[in-house]
Every structure is written in structure tokens, then in C-alpha cells.
Amino acid sequence: MPQFRMTGRGLWITVLIVPPLAFVALFIVYPIISAFAYAFFDWQGLKRLDFVGLENFHTVLFVEPYRSWTINAFKNNIIVFFALMVLQNGLGFILAYALWRELPGARFHRIAVFLPVVLSTIIVAYLFKLFYHPLFGVVNVTLKNIGLDWLAQPWLGQSSTALGSIIVAQAWHMVGFPTLVFLAGMQRIPSEILDAVRMETESEWVKITKVVWPLVAPSATIVFTLLFVGAFNWFELPYIMGGLDGSPFGSTDVLGLYFYRTAFGNVSSGQQDFGLGSALAVLIFIFIAVIAAVITTRLRAREIQL
């Protein structure tokens, strides 16, 4: 084993590495480990009671009403993930392709598409709450003005449309991000490869599916993985637009809200249970970590070195 000597260089490296490592340990590693630990105890408010083993995990997964709540929130997260996969990543890919092909106005749209990403989530949430307002919202007013009165409805006020409406707001907010990542991926494709494809076909569909899509695989890995993590940690938009209870009737409830409610209590009932909350957090963490690892390795395998 090489001996570690405190040379000038070694000192420099130590000085640069220790503070961020300490920061990560204190604010990321320590909370995760303590959440693990909390999940095995019974709690009364902030007071820790007895060690209960896997009891908390058992409760959130198998004991009513927690069981139904967990399943409902998890199901909604899955809907959010797949809907955003289409609305955010799918649309992002198409937008990136259009921007990349330098259609008229590409310079303007390149900025316009990314602008919402910069907006604060709070602002986006309130903006869309106003858009969806049943009486004065721009959505319903527009529908009435173009004669589609029958389509106007209380978007956020009924179970059938609430989650979808929030998903649309989320997609509008973040679509610029996958667009940007895909665009960067496309711009890395050498122009002669595109010329070579044009010599063989004029079908945009063939160009996209057989050449562009396989060659932007690294971008796809990034946006798929981040979307997966983001979708299962989703909190801000449903919190502001649907409320802490996932109103109406739990139709916008997601794991993030459910965890928060369970651990810290909600507005109406101050009931809080750190043990159950931590158990939920641990389950969410493990689920995301395992699936994200699988997605990443699977997608990495199909990436090509340009």
C-alpha cells in the first residue's frame, strides 16, 4: 500500500474535499440513516418510545386505512410518471427535434421553451390555479367563448380531472428541461451522419426512429432517470394545487404528500407519527433507489459512443 504523505498537493486535496464531504455527511447521509433508525421506533410527537422492529413498515403496507392510502398514493405516482413520460419527455423530444431542425423562429422558441423552467414552482402553481378557476379561469372562459361550453368544468374540483390538470401544469413547467437535454444530444450528432441519412430516405419518421433516437440515448437515460426520481418525489405542485390531503377525495394524493401528512400531521388533525412517516420515507427511498439503478444500467447499455 502506498504511504500517504502530507505533501502540499495532498494537503490541497484534503482541504478541498473535507468540507463538502462533511456537508454531505451532515445534511444527507445523517438524515437518511436517522430516518432509517426512526422507522423502527414508536413515537409520541417528538418523543421516542419503544423499539418496535418492522411494525411501522407492516402498518403502512398492510393495516387499514394506511394500506389503502399507500396504494392510492402509489397508484397516483405511477400515473404521474407515465403521463409525464409522454407529456414532458415525449413532447420535449419532439420540441427538441423541431428546434434542432432550425424551423422558422427556432432562436426565439429555444428560449421560450426553457423560460417556464426558470419560474418558481409556487408561481406556476398559482398561475395554473387561476387558469383552472371554474368561473374566471382562462381555460373555461376560452372554452365558453369558442362555443365549447360543455367542456368547461371545475378542473381542480373533481376527482376525474384534478390529477390530470396538475400533471399538465407540471409538464408545462418542466418540458423545457428534457427539451434542452435532448437538443444538446442532437447537436452532438455529426452533420454528415444526417446528410448520409438524407441520401437514403426523406422520411422524417425513419430518420427519427432509426438514427436520431438511438443516437440521443445518453440524453434519454438522463431525462428518464430524473423524471422517474422526480415523479415519485413529486410534492410542490400537488401540495399547492390539491392541498395536503390530495383533494378532492385523495385523487391528487401522492407519496410525497402522504408521507408529509403522516409524519408531520395535516391542518385539520394535528396527528403526527414519526415512526410511520419514517417507514414510508424509507420505503419510498428504497423503491426509487432500486428502480433508478435498474433504469440507469439498462439504458446505459444501449448508449453508443459517437
Added chain:
Amino acid sequence: MGGSGRESNVAQLSLRGIKKRFRETAVLHGIDLEIGDREFVVFVGPSGCGKSTLLRLIAGLDPITEGEFVLNGTRMNDVAPSRRGIAMVFQSYALYPHMDVYENMAFGARLMGLTKAEVEARIAEAARMLRLEALLKRKPRELSGGQRQRVAIGRALVRKPDVFLLDEPLSNLDAALRSEVRLEIARLHREIGGTMIYVTHDQVEAMTLADKIVVMNNGRIEQVGSPRDLYETPANTFVATFIGSPRMALVDVTRDGDRLAVANGGAVVTGALPDATSLKLGLRPDAVQLHRGAGSEGLSAKVEYTEYLGDNAYVYARLADGTLLSARTTPNDLFAPDEAVTVTVTPGAAHYFSAEDGRRLNP
């Protein structure tokens, strides 16, 4: 493909008044050119002369601003690149990195709507001609430069196009491989007999490969002709100095009876002269002889340096008016730097150009 395999594809290309502008910048100023069936045509010229642009217009990768491109009697200006019956080999090869060699060649062939058996047969044939059989399952990144180049040519071959376009296909290869692939391309052209248009800035490639060379400069065609035409009767000073290596020296001379005089540098007899008092004398290395010491008959010059090439040598000498001239000598005949020499010219071997516009003036 392959001798009898090639159907009676005929390729007759006509470029009529082709102009190309990128926004405000005019790149081609009116190109008129006829290319016959089975010809090997090389576009040659310095970088930025518009030769690659012209090739891209023929391919259909860029739109033609003005003028007409006709292939076998059909106007092609608005026909998609994939429907022109033209295949292209790119400078960077442009292989699809995610497909293996077989797929790279099969991709375009399948898109033409060929049957599976036909695609396989064509790839087998191309792989045989290009010695790619052992590489069919490899990805492009696992191939050497020369192998990639052969795959790129194979990809063009399997489509059996009427016209092959090759854009500087050798420029990414090292010198040894370059002459090897050059021979390969010449052999391919003989075997498949298609019309080939080849772009290069290297006049040696142009001379060795072409049936017909198109010399371009500043978006215009300077001269079209066989390698021999261009070397022996260059139309102007640009072609004269561009073709041939080492390049032809151009000397400003004034006529003095049957002799041509250089400002304070003596005079020389070169044979029959054109009817002009002041002109440019073009001297290739094999048209001049060097004699040691200052002589009375000939141009006085001073040796700068000698390039020894084994079988012969080139001596570079500066004339009294500052023009650098090269002379081919035998390797035994080496001159020292700064040695004074006298230059004489083989009668009838010199070229004459107008002093005003550089046009050829030979009698």
C-alpha cells in the same frame, strides 16, 4: 454491380448556369458542366473554391439558388436526395455508429424496397469487392480508418446508384493508406463502371484518378479537361500553377526579338513566341536546365535549396527579379545554397500567359 451485373444504367449529368448563395454570400457564380456516363470526374481546387458546395448541390443536400441540374433528361432541382439515384461517400465516412457494418450497408438498401434476398446478395457482393466479409458484425468504432472508408464505399455500392459522389474520401487517412485506397477506388470504378464525381484539394489525387478534371477557383470553373490537357495546355495561370508539383514558376518577361528578358536578370531563348511584348513565362521544373556560374546566355539566378528525392532532385533558385523557380536535376547534380547559376529553357517547353489577365497565349 460487377461487370455484367450492372444493368444498363446510364448517367448523363448537365449543370446549367448553377448559382449558389448562402444568404448574402455568393459561393458559385454560374457553373456550366456536362458529365458523361461512366466518367470519373474530379472537382479540384483550393479550399473555399466551391467544389464541395457543388457536390452537395448535385446530391441535393443543399438547394440550388439558380440554374438547372438535369440527370438523364430529368430536372433534379426539386427532387429529394434519396430519389436522385445518387449515393455519396462522406469525408468523415458518416457511418451510423449504432449499426454494425452489415446494418450500415443494409439500411439504405432496405429503404429502397428491395427484397431481403436481394439486400443480402448485394451486401455479399459489396463485401467481397471491398474485402469486408470478416468485418460484417463489427461496429464502426471497432474499425480502422481504412476499413471505415471501405464500409462507406460499400454502403454506396449496395444502392447501385447511377452516380457516386465522393467528398474528399482520402483526407482522413494517413499517407501510406491514401495511395492504397486511391488504387482501390480506381479499380472499383473500372469494375462497376458507374459515373463518379470526386472532390479533392489534392492535385495528385486528381491527376491519378480522373478521366476529366474540373479545376475550380472562387466559385467558377477555370478549366475542364483530361489530366494531360491540364498539365500540357493549362488555360490560365491559375490552372498552370495549381496542377503539377513542384508548381510551375511564373516569370514576368519582356520580349526582345526572339529572346525573353527578365528585369536585370538576363534573357533566354525559348522557341516560338506569342505575339505580345510583355507576358508571363511559365516554367515547369522539367523545362529548365541549370548551369553552374554566371553565363552570358540565359537567366541569372541564385540557388536557395535542394530537395533530394532519391531518383531525382529539385533545385530551387531565385531569379534576379525575386521569382522562385524549381528545376529537376539528377541526384548527382547537387548545387550548394547561394551558388550562382544560369537558367536555360528547353525550346518549346515553356508556357506563355497574358500579363494582363493570365490567359494562355501559346502560339
